[in-house]
Amino acid sequence: MKLAIKLAYRNLIGAGLRTWLNVIVLSFSFVVIIWLKGIMSGWDYQAKTDMTNWEIGGGQYWQENYDPLDPFTLLDSHAPIPAELQPEIDAGAVVPMLIVQGTIFPEGRMQAVNIKGIPSDQKIFKIPTQKLDTATDAIPAVIGAMMARNSRLKTGDLLTLRWRDANSTFDAADIVIVDIFSSNVPAAELSQVYIAMDKLQEMMLLPGEATTLTFGESKENRSEISGWTLKTKTMLTKQVDEMIKTKSAGQTILFAILLLLAMLAIFDTQVLSIFRRQKEIGTYIALGYTRGQVVCLFTVEGTMHAVLAAIVSMIYGMPFLLWQAKVGWTMPVDASEFGMAMAQTLYPVYSIGLVASTVIVVTLTTAVVSYLPSRKIAKMNPTEALRGKLQ
Amino acid sequence: MENQSIITIEKLVKRFPMGKDSFTALKNINLKFGTGEFTGLIGPSGSGKTTLLNILGSLDVPTEGTVHVLGKSIGALTTKEAAQLRKESLGFIFQSYNLLAVHTVFENVEFPLLLLKYAKSLRHKMVMDALEWVGLTEKVHSKPPQLSGGECQRVAIARAMVKKPSLVLADEPTANLDAANSHHILKTMETLNRELNTTFIFATHDEKVISYLQRKIYLLDGRVDKDEIITSEKSVAQ
Numbered sequence: 001m002k003l004a005i006k007l008a009y010r011n012l013i014g015a016g017l018r019t020w021l022n023v024i025v026l027s028f029s030f031v032v033i034i035w036l037k038g039i040m041s042g043w044d045y046q047a048k049t050d051m052t053n054w055e056i057g058g059g060q061y062w063q064e065n066y067d068p069l070d071p072f073t074l075l076d077s078h079a080p081i082p083a084e085l086q087p088e089i090d091a092g093a094v095v096p097m098l099i100v101q102g103t104i105f106p107e108g109r110m111q112a113v114n115i116k117g118i119p120s121d122q123k124i125f126k127i128p129t130q131k132l133d134t135a136t137d138a139i140p141a142v143i144g145a146m147m148a149r150n151s152r153l154k155t156g157d158l159l160t161l162r163w164r165d166a167n168s169t170f171d172a173a174d175i176v177i178v179d180i181f182s183s184n185v186p187a188a189e190l191s192q193v194y195i196a197m198d199k200l201q202e203m204m205l206l207p208g209e210a211t212t213l214t215f216g217e218s219k220e221n222r223s224e225i226s227g228w229t230l231k232t233k234t235m236l237t238k239q240v241d242e243m244i245k246t247k248s249a250g251q252t253i254l255f256a257i258l259l260l261l262a263m264l265a266i267f268d269t270q271v272l273s274i275f276r277r278q279k280e281i282g283t284y285i286a287l288g289y290t291r292g293q294v295v296c297l298f299t300v301e302g303t304m305h306a307v308l309a310a311i312v313s314m315i316y317g318m319p320f321l322l323w324q325a326k327v328g329w330t331m332p333v334d335a336s337e338f339g340m341a342m343a344q345t346l347y348p349v350y351s352i353g354l355v356a357s358t359v360i361v362v363t364l365t366t367a368v369v370s371y372l373p374s375r376k377i378a379k380m381n382p383t384e385a386l387r388g389k390l391q
Numbered sequence: 392m393e394n395q396s397i398i399t400i401e402k403l404v405k406r407f408p409m410g411k412d413s414f415t416a417l418k419n420i421n422l423k424f425g426t427g428e429f430t431g432l433i434g435p436s437g438s439g440k441t442t443l444l445n446i447l448g449s450l451d452v453p454t455e456g457t458v459h460v461l462g463k464s465i466g467a468l469t470t471k472e473a474a475q476l477r478k479e480s481l482g483f484i485f486q487s488y489n490l491l492a493v494h495t496v497f498e499n500v501e502f503p504l505l506l507l508k509y510a511k512s513l514r515h516k517m518v519m520d521a522l523e524w525v526g527l528t529e530k531v532h533s534k535p536p537q538l539s540g541g542e543c544q545r546v547a548i549a550r551a552m553v554k555k556p557s558l559v560l561a562d563e564p565t566a567n568l569d570a571a572n573s574h575h576i577l578k579t580m581e582t583l584n585r586e587l588n589t590t591f592i593f594a595t596h597d598e599k600v601i602s603y604l605q606r607k608i609y610l611l612d613g614r615v616d617k618d619e620i621i622t623s624e625k626s627v628a629q
Contacts, residue, residue, distance in 0.1 A: 003505055007505075010493060011493055014492070280489075283485075283489040283490075285477075286483045287502060288474050288503065289506070293474075383445045383451050
């Protein structure tokens, strides 16, 4: 094998431009596959990090009636905060949130919103809730950038908020936008208005009640609480995982096309080599190689394209991939339209596993593609091969 | 020339399939070759000389009869054993040189030694010795496309001789060379034959080669027509 590698290397380098064309095509596949996989990993990482920071924390307890996909449940989705969690809430390790329906009237238009009551001193979410402590005549409120853009709201805007309290009585008050945050998480921004927890409890006549209880530290084995449903971080990010999985499956087709193009070049080169190098094959056999060893030599030669491609990829691909990891890839369309936790700029994340698995898959595929045409050598008659007679 | 036999051919027949029939290339050949011979298989195209050479080189097998080369029965060898025989004991010289074009002269000559897994320092010494025999030490880094036909054939001789094989088989080695180069090549091989006691068997119909031979085996239509041993002044027909 050592000799085959040595000879294959000599043959490849000696073949000049033909080798380098294949290597460049293959290296392009390497870089694109690693980059696309990096984007996927980056998206996965970013989506989960953003969801953790802005929406789900380390997991949640949901009041048993709460269903974020069914607004009608919100009327009954509140219950007194369980006493056993009070120490954690006092320590800031758990953040209660009261969620009710309401209506705002930006520029005279009516828009249904979720009013979220959140303690202004909480530290689990990145939402700038400390701004809710602002002393104003109107109720201080914080909204997300996506909502601000859709509703054409800006900091300092005053607008009317209407809600229905626990006694089913409609009431209204003015709110003032004290801050606008940007999170990449549509669920945390679109149609969401954040006001101080105690203020919302007062408005709703629901003192000491909450809809969700978010804990900062992610634990899969938290105890069950009666009347509350435990939603671990894994459960809450499952949708993201499934979405990434679906996207990855779609990307596999692209990888397959890229690999196919590269493999076609390798296969062609191998077929052409065996066709053109019959005398050489005969010579190897005359000098003491078995046909099996010649098959091995040609297979190694083909496979070495992948090794050289990996090296070439490192030379030009590494700076490109590192640059991309730094500046990210900005999507040409507005990511907030997608309705999922997706940043406008995605930063690829590369792991050793990702790079190694890509190199292994491409190299193994190249080996198989190199071997297939090389099998023809095993059927060659060495005396005819020596004369370069086509077989 | 010594009489110790290194090749024994008995009742050799070689047939090639041709559609439903077969073509008989060698018919009842009986020959013996001794160590250190400088022998030619002479005959026109189609007389069977290359076929015989291929069988002697374990690149092909007899259809009938037996061929023993260096004590090994060619027809009974496995593919691996045949490759082992070629690797260790045989050298080949071809009409069109069959050098590895992308390798340098040094690498081409080194190749048989790589197969034998010789140490690097020993390989280097043996390659340089072989290139010195053929007068090409100044061309070690050249590649075959940069060499003349004569030089290429000298590299091929060096490659065949570098491992000091017992037997060298040369198929029309001068067919692509001019007269001056042919004589140079033949003198080189003659010297190596004399100095290393290597057996040379040529397949040829080139008069220049024939004039150097110590034994001439004339083949005609797959049969031995005449077997002539040349002594200093006269030839003796067997």
